Amino acid sequence: MLQQIRITGLGVIDDAVLDLSPGLNVITGETGAGKTMVLTGLGLLLGERADAARVRSGARRTLVEGVALLPLGHPVLERADEAGAETEDGELIVARSVSAEGRSRAHLGGRTVPIGVLAEVGQELVAVHGQADQLRLRSPEQHRALLDSSDAAVLAALAAYEPCYERVRSLVAERDRLQAEATERARELELLSAGLTDIEAVDPHPGEDDELKAEDARLSHADALRDSAARAHALLVGGDSDWDAGESAWASVTAGLASAGDALREGADLDPEMETLAKRASELGYLATDLGADVASYLAGVEVDPARLEQVQLRRAELGRLSRRYADGGSVADVIAWSREAAATVSTLRDADERLPALDAEVEQARADLEAAGERLHTARVSAAQRLGRRATAEVRRLAMPKATISARITPTGQLARHGGDEVAIELAANPGAPARSVVKAASGGELSRVMLALEVATRMDADGVTAVPTFVFDEVDAGVGGKAATEVGRRLAELARTAQVVVVTHLAQVAAFADRHLVVEKSDDGTIAASGVHVVEGDQRLHELARLMAGDTSATAVEHARELLGSSRPLPEHASGPA
Template sequence: MLSTLRIRNIGVIDDALLEFGPGFTALTGETGAGKTMIVTGLTMLLGARLDRGRTREASTVDGTLSLTGHTDLAAALDELGAEEEDGEVLVVRRVTRDGRSRAQLGGVPIPIGTLSRLVGTAVTVHGQSDQQRLRDPDAQREALDRFAGNDVAEPLERHQRLWRERGSLAARVQELQELLAERDRRGTALREALERLEQADPQAGEDAALRTEIERLGNAEELRGAAAQAALALVGEDDGPAAGALVDIASQAVGRAARTDQTLAPLGERLDALRIEISDLAAELSRYAEDIDTSPGRIAAANERLHELTVLVRELGPLLPGPDGPAESISELLETSRGAAADLESYDGAETELASARERLEELNTELEETAAALTAARTRAAEALSQAVQEELRHLEMPDARLQVEVAEHAPRSHGRDAVAILLAPHPGAEHLPVAQAASGGELSRVMLALEVALASSRRDRSAAPVFVFDEIDAGIGGRAALAVGQRLARLARHAQVIVVTHLPQVAAHAGTHLQIVKTTDGTATSSTVVTLDRAARIRELARMLAGDDASDVALAHAEELLDEAGPRGRA
């Protein structure tokens, strides 16, 4: 339910606050008073654009929307972190003259598209030019499904679930087929490459290590001589001068002095450690010199092994590429080979999985056929009932000779079944049934749309989540008994929903429980409008103005009071 609407700086409206009743609210006023601006404000809450010609420096619309029964909207608010107060949420839309637009829901800024999607679940605006439910095939099918309730909802949910599963499975089948085609192209080459790699048994970094070893072996004599010379310099031979002997002399001298002055003891310890380190260094250098292999056989073996690994990288790298292209070393080749091995494992399981997936696809196709048939049967039954319900409403709306038919025809399978739903109308006896948007005049189209809304609202199981319907001059093009009938059916629709109607017909306005008047004032240079809530006396004067153009005529006032009384409890409110 829409509790309040505040409009500021749109067209001729400077600042207007509208307080709506829970049932049927009528909006009336003189031509040019700004009734259209009210509808414009309402559509702005649904994300519609505002014509720059109607924008001031900043045009703002605030709406207070009750969350009772609207679980989807409430859940979305919770996810957004939006605030609510006493079960209501504040919706704000602001548009500046330069075209910038801002929206807030419960104090949280949101995109305009999100505003349209969320508030659109609770508020529907119908105008003379946008009875989309009567023009759009998908909207007509959705309307029929809502009318059918669980009879369609349960098989529809199952069909959509099966449809999603089939879509995912069909995509997986495509992947498996491509995988098996790749196996046919690459599988043999990959296996041969991995077998060759296994036979060679390279180790990570082995090629780099071999290059280092070959470099060392090529300079073995030079390296051996350098190591031996360094060892000799450290420890000498035949008591010749060497670093180790000199350190021994220093250590002994400091040791003797430390017996007299203990402050030298730490220096003596360091000299002892240096002496031991020099000895260890000399020993390691000697072992290095002794261990260098200068045999031609070792150099040849290392070169042969390096050549073997180089050929492996050159020939297998393109077969086992990595993310950056062919491998350039044994380490990279071993890394990419692990991915190739995983590919081969996936190839091995793909054929079995593909057979299982195809079998399940056949099962899904059978189940979808059965569910689609159940949907068609349920929709066909519901279409007959909805046709009868709308037909009855049309009789009340002074279209007794019109024949409406909700047709369920076969369509290519989709997620919601294989049905195409069309609302067809024969406006008079002998006329051919045509799509309602083609067969009906403007006034007839308005009444068909109203009849459909009344029938759908009457079938709703959940009364708590009553939708908000806004009708912009639904009574255009009609008058007399038809106008009175429209008022009565709007009142009936208001039993199950909140109905807000912009009207120029007193027969319609008299049936409202709440009557708001758009009042225009002018000072000769500027015109502005505001909105007032009418009590009974004021309603009689407004109805008299609508009847005769004169709210002071005794005849018109008497006629207005009679019209209000005949409308029943709502009109007398």
């Protein structure tokens, strides 16, 4: 349950503290005093969207802090522990701040957490019911959502149904796409296949373009290359050549180096260093001889072959054509890379065509699974509708509608959608024999408030009548109710408060008279700054507040009527430890 809520800098509220008790807590106050801001603050604490416009004029931020006391093992404490929050003996501190610039921060158990975590915790901690819920019931979709959320078996069936629905949607979308793209796919397959056939016919090899370029150069300039090689060979080792060595004393480099070595060795007896120089001359002679052999080998390989030159140039032209067509003028390696990518694409395109028959079978099986899941969901909803009808009828008959019957009608639509194939209508028959109609059409304003209270309680209780959340908050659920019906609403809220903490914002004395704790929101205005405070009223203060609610004044007569009302309200047992 909530022990305390502190609100600062929110709307007309400067700084207000709500000390809540177990059982029934009633909040009253003059119109405009700030009761709505109290609920707005609570909404922020439960993860609702922040609005910077709500920050009090002149304040840097709005801050809402709450202290909740929960039994060990409660889902809220487990979720808080997952978020890294610190708790002590089941006490959890929740905080939310909103700056004047719109920045929002959330804290749980002393740790900063995402706003979404507050929303998760809030769903397990507090059930808020306001006048807007009555408007939401005008939507048939909200009837379905209310029924589904009230029953664990329906939620489980829905959780199993939704993946089946998404699978059918996904498979059908894939099949439709493949069918729609069939023509384009065939065109692309034809182009790529033709390209692969073209490349395969030429059969290029990595690096072939560079090799042919070099060979083309050799064949095209064979005469010049032979002449250069022959002259070099003659210079190195001598031999037949038209080149004139001039008046040199030797006919070749090798002969000259040999003569130089002989000359150096002649002086070796006179100076050992000459022997070293002679050896170096010999080494150079060996190198020159090897170089000459290599030049001779090159010379022998250079041929004037017009037929081979033509072949090389034709092959280079073929490779160039492939390069321009498939590699934007790049190399043979780029052409080969394109062919690999094209082959992979062709395989994918052919797989797509081959997948269509298999996809049809998958769609058929997925639809069969969806229909089975939809049938299970329908069965679960029918059972849940019966349980909800019994519970809600029992509740509404305790609210001065003793002959009313609430039911949930399930109508198959014949078409499976995201939430199944059922249309849900929550209906009311106000009297025996009266036709059951949608609650928003069959109930008057006052009746609708009571019906909403009955539905709220019925959907939040388990089969044993234990509430699923520790705290209920009702915002003027008694709107449009008066007289005996108002008293019955107060009595039902008080009885609900036996098993859960209940917080009610009301303007009816008949409801406020049942409170275990009565809080009043009062606004003072010094002409410049408005501030609201919240305080507990007891004794004569409470009588005066009840009198104000009943008669609009606190005259002696009004106070006496308030005393009688308070005395006639059935006293509730003491709440020693509060609801679980």
